[in-house]
Amino acid sequence: MAAYDGRVCSGRVVQVNLEELQQPVTSFEMNNQTYVTEFILLGFSNHSNLQALFFLIFLVIYLTTLLGNMLIITATRVSPALHTPMYYFLSNLSFLDICYTSTTVPVMLVNFFREKKTISYEGCLSQVFFFVTCAGTECVLLAAMAYDRYVAICRPLQYPVLMSVTVCAYLVAGSWLCGLVNSMTHTGLTATLSLCGPNQISHFLCDVPLLLKLSCSDTSVNESVLHVASATIGLSPCLFTAVSYILIISAILKIPSAQGRSKAFSTCASHLTVVVVFFGTANFNYDRPDVGYNLDMDILVSVLFCIVTPMLNPIIYSLRNKEVKGELKKLAGKHGIS
Numbered sequence: 001m002a003a004y005d006g007r008v009c010s011g012r013v014v015q016v017n018l019e020e021l022q023q024p025v026t027s028f029e030m031n032n033q034t035y036v037t038e039f040i041l042l043g044f045s046n047h048s049n050l051q052a053l054f055f056l057i058f059l060v061i062y063l064t065t066l067l068g069n070m071l072i073i074t075a076t077r078v079s080p081a082l083h084t085p086m087y088y089f090l091s092n093l094s095f096l097d098i099c100y101t102s103t104t105v106p107v108m109l110v111n112f113f114r115e116k117k118t119i120s121y122e123g124c125l126s127q128v129f130f131f132v133t134c135a136g137t138e139c140v141l142l143a144a145m146a147y148d149r150y151v152a153i154c155r156p157l158q159y160p161v162l163m164s165v166t167v168c169a170y171l172v173a174g175s176w177l178c179g180l181v182n183s184m185t186h187t188g189l190t191a192t193l194s195l196c197g198p199n200q201i202s203h204f205l206c207d208v209p210l211l212l213k214l215s216c217s218d219t220s221v222n223e224s225v226l227h228v229a230s231a232t233i234g235l236s237p238c239l240f241t242a243v244s245y246i247l248i249i250s251a252i253l254k255i256p257s258a259q260g261r262s263k264a265f266s267t268c269a270s271h272l273t274v275v276v277v278f279f280g281t282a283n284f285n286y287d288r289p290d291v292g293y294n295l296d297m298d299i300l301v302s303v304l305f306c307i308v309t310p311m312l313n314p315i316i317y318s319l320r321n322k323e324v325k326g327e328l329k330k331l332a333g334k335h336g337i338s
Helices: 023-027 047-077 084-101 105-111 121-154 157-162 165-191 207-213 220-253 258-286 296-320 322-334
Strands: 004-009 012-017 038-043 117-121
Touching: 004 322, 023 105, 023 322, 038 121, 047 084, 047 296, 047 322, 084 105, 084 121, 084 165, 084 296, 084 322, 105 157, 117 121, 121 165, 121 207, 121 258, 165 207, 165 220, 207 220, 220 322, 258 296, 296 322
Parallel strands: none
Antiparallel strands: 004 012, 038 117
16 A cells, blocks of 8 residues: 655645655656645835835826826727827727736735735736737737838828728737737746746746746746747837838938928827837846846836836827827817816
8 A cells, every 4th residue: 555645735735645756856846836826926025114105106107007098099989080090000009008007007006905915826827928918919019000100101102002991900900919829829838837946926927037937847948939939029020110210210301391301200209209118118128137136126127118108108199199189188178178
């Protein structure tokens, strides 16, 4: 008869066959993923006396993000003057930003009032899925918006054909498809990891690189896929956008009148600003060296990328785009808001 030993692991009693302990350790570790039932998020644990202040700050940022992006969506839907490809993409970007910030901020706000700031294993994987989906989709969508501006400035006579309603719908659907495929790949590979070590994440969210550090199994495949995704979903749209704007600026400089140059540049200034903010913070968040940065700096960089950027997008478009600003004023006037 086989002997058994009762052991407690992650709050559960697990019976371990003492004879099986004679087997190689690797076979035992393959099942350790089930032992991690939750993760402890250490993101703001260094400032326990500022939890209430942090809650108020991020609550205001979150509500501002929701309000600003919903106003953009409403304005582009109800205003006939904004029924153009450019603002069709903008409304989709605003919806994406709402989803993007909602994957992380609500969990973070709840944890500010919890002594043990935890997230379940399933909740962590769900957050990874939606976070990676939104981030990847936004990269491709910003590139599609850059293409729209390129066609408008450099090939205006072909604009109605090249940016028809069908083409715009395909570009938006393609952006979401790229984000979903990328996210499903990362989430699926992450779910196969054996997580038998510590369950503490030095952050306020779950992300693929953070979970790889907790794995006790081989992560070479996951890391290779991360590099490929970084080149295809991250770097490629960024380079495409940069090339598009090089061609756009070259075309604008050839316009003889200063008024014409100013008008042409104003049509893409908002998008260019959003591109610089998004890709700049994304690059600083993922591609900077690991050494020389403490936990507080990591948190600050991620807050700028994950939370502040979705709030800035509607502000940038409403301040720098006269058409959006005008329609928002009309919308506010109809509801008696000064």
